[in-house]
Amino acid sequence: MASTAAPTGDLLRTRDAIAMPGGGRPAVEARAARSDVYRIHVTRAEAETVERVAGLIGDSDVAIVTDDVVMDLHGTMFVAGLEERLGRVPEVAVMPAGEGSKSLDQATRLWHWLAAGRLGRRDVLVTFGGGVVNDLGGWVASGYMRGMRYVNVPTTLVGQVDAGIGGKLAVNHRSAKNLIGGFHQPAGVVSNIAYLRTLDGRHVRAGIAETVKKALIASPEYWAFIESHADALLAGDEDALERLVVAAGAIKAELIARDPYEHDSRRTLGFGHALAHPLETVTGYGPILHGEAVAFGMAVEARMALARGLLPRSTFARIITLLRRLSLPTTTAELPVPVDGRELLAATEKVRLARGGSLRWVLPLGLGDTVIADDVAGEELAAALRRSGVTVPG
Ligand SMILES: NC(=O)c1ccc[n+]([C@@H]2O[C@H](COP(=O)([O-])OP(=O)(O)OC[C@H]3O[C@@H](n4cnc5c(N)ncnc54)[C@H](O)[C@@H]3O)[C@@H](O)[C@H]2O)c1
Numbered sequence: 001m002a003s004t005a006a007p008t009g010d011l012l013r014t015r016d017a018i019a020m021p022g023g024g025r026p027a028v029e030a031r032a033a034r035s036d037v038y039r040i041h042v043t044r045a046e047a048e049t050v051e052r053v054a055g056l057i058g059d060s061d062v063a064i065v066t067d068d069v070v071m072d073l074h075g076t077m078f079v080a081g082l083e084e085r086l087g088r089v090p091e092v093a094v095m096p097a098g099e100g101s102k103s104l105d106q107a108t109r110l111w112h113w114l115a116a117g118r119l120g121r122r123d124v125l126v127t128f129g130g131g132v133v134n135d136l137g138g139w140v141a142s143g144y145m146r147g148m149r150y151v152n153v154p155t156t157l158v159g160q161v162d163a164g165i166g167g168k169l170a171v172n173h174r175s176a177k178n179l180i181g182g183f184h185q186p187a188g189v190v191s192n193i194a195y196l197r198t199l200d201g202r203h204v205r206a207g208i209a210e211t212v213k214k215a216l217i218a219s220p221e222y223w224a225f226i227e228s229h230a231d232a233l234l235a236g237d238e239d240a241l242e243r244l245v246v247a248a249g250a251i252k253a254e255l256i257a258r259d260p261y262e263h264d265s266r267r268t269l270g271f272g273h274a275l276a277h278p279l280e281t282v283t284g285y286g287p288i289l290h291g292e293a294v295a296f297g298m299a300v301e302a303r304m305a306l307a308r309g310l311l312p313r314s315t316f317a318r319i320i321t322l323l324r325r326l327s328l329p330t331t332t333a334e335l336p337v338p339v340d341g342r343e344l345l346a347a348t349e350k351v352r353l354a355r356g357g358s359l360r361w362v363l364p365l366g367l368g369d370t371v372i373a374d375d376v377a378g379e380e381l382a383a384a385l386r387r388s389g390v391t392v393p394g
């Protein structure tokens with residue numbers, strides 16, 4: 001074919017002629033639409049876990065972030081399997097287990113570690129662990145070289161039903177939970193139910209708390225499933241757990257697709273969290289598990305909804321009954337450490353100010369039915385806290 005252009009061979013050529021803005025248009029609009037699509041795989045087999053992760057890595061180099069507990073229990077097998085499948089030795093960083101590792105210091109350490117290694121922007125970071133590792137590893141991946149790919153392999157129920165999905169990432173600050181973070185979606189999520197066999201009952205219940213949250217805000221069908229399978233879930237029945245994890249992924253994916261970067265003020269996924277986060281902050285991140293704090297926060301919001309006459313007493317009773325059956329805390333008596341009401345109110349107030357003066361409380365009206373209230377006044381909160389066992393100064 002005849003062409004007047006000079007031959008460029010294999011070189012990738014771009015011809016452009018962007019016009020200068022005309023007079024009278026001082027404001028220029030910049031757009032940056034972005035759409036991320038990724039799969040959430042759920043399996044019970046180690047071989048499939050490795051195969052799925054390897055498929056996401058492809059020809060790239062890989063580094064794995066994990067914690068010491070997970071490394072001892074499952075990491076050695078996973079790393080060896082991946083190494084054999086890829087024919088390359090992954091770089092591995094192991095940090096201390098626990099919420100304390102979700103810190104800026106730990107993130108900085110990982111950035112130094114990545115910079116000293118061989119990984120580049122097109123390579124892949126695998127987060128192999130619970131919500132702490134998923135949140136921290138994803139946040140580090142999002143910042144490294146302005147964003148490298150990462151794959152979540154959540155090993156706790158909290159990770160599999162919640163933290164591993166959605167690309168919402170952060171580290172804690174001593175003044176507030178998840179204060180420093182951002183959004184960066186994973187390239188894929190691979191959840192292996194068999195990893196949950198080594199998880200203790202308390203962490204299983206904390207994971208179920210996040211599924212109760214999803215059920216209450218978005219799916220009466222899921223709620224009925226949790227109610228009717230509560231005993232099986234607590235007993236570690238893998239059929240029940242698998243259905244719980246698969247449905248959690250589907251429900252969270254649907255909610256996130258509607259509002260991936262939380263522009264919408266109807267953030268029902270925050271149910272239970274307006275109080276859970278300050279509760280974790282004032283108790284020093286760790287003594288109360290995140291899922292336990294969420295259960296307590298949901299109970300407090302249910303009490304607010306009941307007091308406002310928004311929630312029928314029968315549904316309120318159903319909510320509290322399910323949380324109690326799951327041995328999740330609904331009053332301070334069931335929390336593992338005492339809570340100072342004055343400090344809790346101060347920490348809640350600090351989050352309110354940081355959020356531009358209003359906190360979004362999610363008040364349940366029924367199953368799958370909620371309203372957002374940003375007008376919860378001090379005395380209303382204090383009253384709900386008192387009914388939850390917190391000693392609040394009058
Ligand atoms: N990004 C999100 O959307 C989102 C959602 C929910 C929770 N989170 C965050 O997740 C964190 C809580 O997650 P978590 O409860 O998984 O905490 P975690 O990561 O600290 O894990 C809990 C404990 O279980 C251990 N563990 C992990 N896998 C195990 C296994 N298979 N067997 C035995 N022990 C195992 C860990 O070493 C740790 O000691 C919080 O920081 C919370 O804010 C984030």
Ligand SMILES: [Zn+2]
Pocket residue numbers: 162210273290294
């Ligand atoms: Zn949560």
